[in-house]
Amino acid sequence: MKHRIVLSMMWIALLAFASCGGGEKAASSEATAAAETGTTDLGQAGVQDDESQKDIVKVAVGSADHSTLVKALQQAEYVHALANAGPFTVFAPTNAAFEKLPAGTLDKLMQAEQKDALRNILEYHVALAVYKENMIRDGQSLGMANGDNITLQVKDGKMMVNNSANVVAAVPASNGLVYVIDAVLLPPAK
Amino acid sequence: MPWGMVGGAMLVSLLFSIQACKPKGVQSAVSGDSAVKAYVPPGKYDEFYNFVSGGFSGQMSVYGLPSGRLFRVIPVFSVDPEKGWGYAEETKPMLNTSHGFVPWDDLHHPALSVTDGIHDGRWAFGNANNTPRIARIDLKTFRTAEIIEIPNSGGNHSSPFITENTEYVVAGTRFSVPMGDKVDVPIKTYKENFRGTVSFISVDQTSGEMKIAFQILLPGINFDLSRAGKGKSHGWFFFSCYNSERANTLLEVNASQKDKDFIMAVNWKKAEEYVKAGKGVKKNVKYAHNVYDEEKHIATSKMENEVIMLDPKDCPDMVYFMPCPKSPHGCDTDPSGEYIVGSGKLAALIPVFSFTKIQEAIASKNFEGDYEGIPVLKYDAVLHGEVKKPGLGPLHTEFDANGFAYTSFFVSSEIVKWRVSDLQVVDRVPTYYSIGHLCVPGGPTKKPWGKYVIAYNKITKDRYLPTGPELTQSAQLYSIDGDKMQLLLDFPTIGEPHYAEAIPAEMIMKNSKKIYKLEENKNPHAALGEKEARVERKGNEVHVYMTSIRSHFVPDNIEGVKVGDQVYFHVTNLEQDWDVPHGFAVKGANNAELLIMPGETQTLLWKPDRVGVFPMYCTDFCSALHQEMQGYVRVSPAGANVPLTFSTGDQQ
Numbered sequence: 136m137k138h139r140i141v142l143s144m145m146w147i148a149l150l151a152f153a154s155c156g157g158g159e160k161a162a163s164s165e166a167t168a169a170a171e172t173g174t175t176d177l178g179q180a181g182v183q184d185d186e187s188q189k190d191i192v193k194v195a196v197g198s199a200d201h202s203t204l205v206k207a208l209q210q211a212e213y214v215h216a217l218a219n220a221g222p223f224t225v226f227a228p229t230n231a232a233f234e235k236l237p238a239g240t241l242d243k244l245m246q247a248e249q250k251d252a253l254r255n256i257l258e259y260h261v262a263l264a265v266y267k268e269n270m271i272r273d274g275q276s277l278g279m280a281n282g283d284n285i286t287l288q289v290k291d292g293k294m295m296v297n298n299s300a301n302v303v304a305a306v307p308a309s310n311g312l313v314y315v316i317d318a319v320l321l322p323p324a325k
Numbered sequence: 326m327p328w329g330m331v332g333g334a335m336l337v338s339l340l341f342s343i344q345a346c347k348p349k350g351v352q353s354a355v356s357g358d359s360a361v362k363a364y365v366p367p368g369k370y371d372e373f374y375n376f377v378s379g380g381f382s383g384q385m386s387v388y389g390l391p392s393g394r395l396f397r398v399i400p401v402f403s404v405d406p407e408k409g410w411g412y413a414e415e416t417k418p419m420l421n422t423s424h425g426f427v428p429w430d431d432l433h434h435p436a437l438s439v440t441d442g443i444h445d446g447r448w449a450f451g452n453a454n455n456t457p458r459i460a461r462i463d464l465k466t467f468r469t470a471e472i473i474e475i476p477n478s479g480g481n482h483s484s485p486f487i488t489e490n491t492e493y494v495v496a497g498t499r500f501s502v503p504m505g506d507k508v509d510v511p512i513k514t515y516k517e518n519f520r521g522t523v524s525f526i527s528v529d530q531t532s533g534e535m536k537i538a539f540q541i542l543l544p545g546i547n548f549d550l551s552r553a554g555k556g557k558s559h560g561w562f563f564f565s566c567y568n569s570e571r572a573n574t575l576l577e578v579n580a581s582q583k584d585k586d587f588i589m590a591v592n593w594k595k596a597e598e599y600v601k602a603g604k605g606v607k608k609n610v611k612y613a614h615n616v617y618d619e620e621k622h623i624a625t626s627k628m629e630n631e632v633i634m635l636d637p638k639d640c641p642d643m644v645y646f647m648p649c650p651k652s653p654h655g656c657d658t659d660p661s662g663e664y665i666v667g668s669g670k671l672a673a674l675i676p677v678f679s680f681t682k683i684q685e686a687i688a689s690k691n692f693e694g695d696y697e698g699i700p701v702l703k704y705d706a707v708l709h710g711e712v713k714k715p716g717l718g719p720l721h722t723e724f725d726a727n728g729f730a731y732t733s734f735f736v737s738s739e740i741v742k743w744r745v746s747d748l749q750v751v752d753r754v755p756t757y758y759s760i761g762h763l764c765v766p767g768g769p770t771k772k773p774w775g776k777y778v779i780a781y782n783k784i785t786k787d788r789y790l791p792t793g794p795e796l797t798q799s800a801q802l803y804s805i806d807g808d809k810m811q812l813l814l815d816f817p818t819i820g821e822p823h824y825a826e827a828i829p830a831e832m833i834m835k836n837s838k839k840i841y842k843l844e845e846n847k848n849p850h851a852a853l854g855e856k857e858a859r860v861e862r863k864g865n866e867v868h869v870y871m872t873s874i875r876s877h878f879v880p881d882n883i884e885g886v887k888v889g890d891q892v893y894f895h896v897t898n899l900e901q902d903w904d905v906p907h908g909f910a911v912k913g914a915n916n917a918e919l920l921i922m923p924g925e926t927q928t929l930l931w932k933p934d935r936v937g938v939f940p941m942y943c944t945d946f947c948s949a950l951h952q953e954m955q956g957y958v959r960v961s962p963a964g965a966n967v968p969l970t971f972s973t974g975d976q977q
Contacts, residue, residue: 187901263949
């Protein structure tokens with residue numbers, strides 16, 4: 136949000152230049168503004184785009200039920216990857232799903248020294264391809280971004296992951312598909 | 326920005342170390358802070374878009390200033406296999422003409438639309454010099470939206486310059502030709518049978534659509550360049566003319582006989598009145614008018630067959646000639662509209678005409694005679710003054726907002742800055758080499774944005790690493806902020822750059838389209854979802870209504886196609902995400918790829934010539950699984966009874 140405000144201030148500065156002509160003074164103030172106008176260093180998630188369909192990050196950010204997931208993605212520095220062209224299938228645990236973890240688990244994972252562990256867990260929720268519901272068969276195994284596999288169960292038209300998490304919704308995004316799940320997936324112990 | 330400064334400093338030292346290897350004196354014009362002034366750090370935007378003609382490439386290119394970075398080559402008059410322009414069924418009609426499909430032309434001059442004489446960022450126009458046409462490019466999509474052919478013309482050079490509110494774009498014949506019923510005539514009957522025309526093409530202010538409002542029939546001389554009047558001279562248009570000798574051979578010598586040729590002044594408001602009063606004569610002609618429909622994603626080409634022609638003989642007080650020394654080329658009006666600068670290619674001075682004096686001379690009929698029935702005003706009566714001994718071979722003039730003019734000199738390879746009020750030369754800089762056009766951002770408008778002048782050079786010789794007999798074309802960027810012009814940057818350009826315009830980035834970027842909305846896609850062959858994807862046979866035509874989305878086609882397996890079929894791949898890109906086009910290519914296609922923007926539908930015609938299984942794939946790296954985005958088409962012998970089937974994945 137902050138950079139958006141800065142950007143629009145710059146545009147105002149540019150407009151001010153446009154309306155006062157090419158005098159030397161105007162030209163130099165415009166030069167200052169222009170040199171600072173551009174993208175931010177935020178990465179792909181920072182791209183200003185209100186026209187396109189929302190990508191997976193924007194879908195998650197826009198969902199009140201996924202604020203914990205968004206915080207975790209930020210903490211693990213995994214936001215920009217999910218704003219990439221993908222395509223992805225992301226299993227997105229709700230806030231309630233995170234609350235079902237044993238007490239203290241999430242707090243611990245959110246500590247700086249646990250970043251790799253958190254990232255590993257989040258990557259276990261991401262597959263690189265779009266797996267639509269009609270493509271998924273009961274017992275199908277999917278390779279996830281962290282290198283481990285999940286197994287999908289399909290019974291009576293309802294999908295489960297690893298026999299533990301229920302898929303409660305499917306949300307299409309510009310760069311893939313989000314399955315909302317009601318439990319956090321934990322990679323197999325090594 | 327310490328990081329940006331470090332980068333700039335590195336560039337500076339790099340520049341100097343490279344300079345050290347060059348022959349002495351070659352780059353002495355570069356001073357220490359040039360690199361910093363032209364440096365745009367990674368991720369930062371340029372201040373200006375620079376729309377540069379592609380010359381014999383037939384296209385228009387878009388650069389950033391001050392960096393000189395190339396952003397896009399907009400296909401206009403030439404086919405572009407990279408973008409499927411002229412290859413996709415939807416875009417083929419854009420290159421239709423009365424001569425049929427013409428896959429190439431020579432684009433010399435962009436002109437950016439203006440409102441009240443100031444850039445408005447709506448459209449860019451470009452001229453086709455060879456098969457006379459004018460194109461309109463939509464600056465929301467950076468795509469050619471319309472092309473209109475100009476009849477009664479041989480070579481559309483003095484074009485597509487525009488009036489103060491983009492009421493008209495103009496076209497003028499560089500090559501006069503015989504026209505009407507009597508066109509099979511000996512070339513040596515030039516003086517009797519060859520005529521020139523200038524055309525005024527009106528522009529619809531909402532849709533931008535062009536229409537030839539009227540043409541003016543003129544003596545058989547060569548019309549070279551032109552500018553509209555503005556401010557006080559709004560309602561007038563000025564064209565430079567050479568070959569008033571009316572030579573038809575060895576013009577190099579024969580068109581350089583007279584001391585003076587002309588600047589032609591056209592009172593187009595008067596011409597409008599004559600058209601309204603029915604003074605025009607309808608002429609039977611044939612010309613193509615091609616429009617690209619943004620909702621259907623389809624171009625249509627319509628053949629028109631009539632223009633209104635005004636003859637100055639029937640329309641007094643509409644056209645005047647002003648003597649102008651030595652084969653004038655550039656013809657430029659200053660921001661106030663008071664001064665018209667003629668640049669005789671062979672002249673040793675630059676005449677500057679005064680609009681006020683032109684009006685006085687017309688009112689008092691201060692003529693020195695007539696040329697083919699058109700009054701010729703007295704040179705001294707209309708002259709503001711002459712810039713004396715400015716250089717050799719003046720070509721074109723642009724203006725800044727501070728009363729200065731910048732004229733390019735081909736022969737002496739330099740830009741000369743002079744003051745319009747007292748015609749004094751105040752500065753000059755060398756260009757490398759042989760400058761043609763030049764551009765000051767907003768230079769032809771009532772409100773120049775200034776800051777830079779860019780030289781577009783015809784010859785580069787030793788300026789770049791050699792690449793065989795032909796070297797890159799080139800532009801050079803100079804700062805004009807201070808009293809002295811300062812060379813900042815050389816940058817290569819595509820084709821041969823002729824004229825160019827530059828406009829503040831903000832006026833364009835805020836309007837730039839990101840996606841075509843699927844719900845607005847009215848292409849009759851669109852498949853607006855994977856459920857609509859299908860293959861249908863109609864006789865020997867097979868229509869594949871295909872979708873693409875990261876990272877697969879539907880369908881991606883097709884059987885039942887036969888040798889001799891005409892297979893139309895209608896591919897709809899289902900993406901609704903900025904900067905995610907998909908491409909499409911199939912083995913053995915005798916045309917090109919498709920490049921399909923998000924939400925768009927484009928069609929490739931494929932005529933399989935042999936039996937086999939042919940791969941097709943996405944050509945634009947779209948995603949991590951781009952390499953998986955592929956499929957097969959099975960082609961069976963002409964009489965085979967393989968049923969037509971299609972599938973993706975396990976869905977049959």
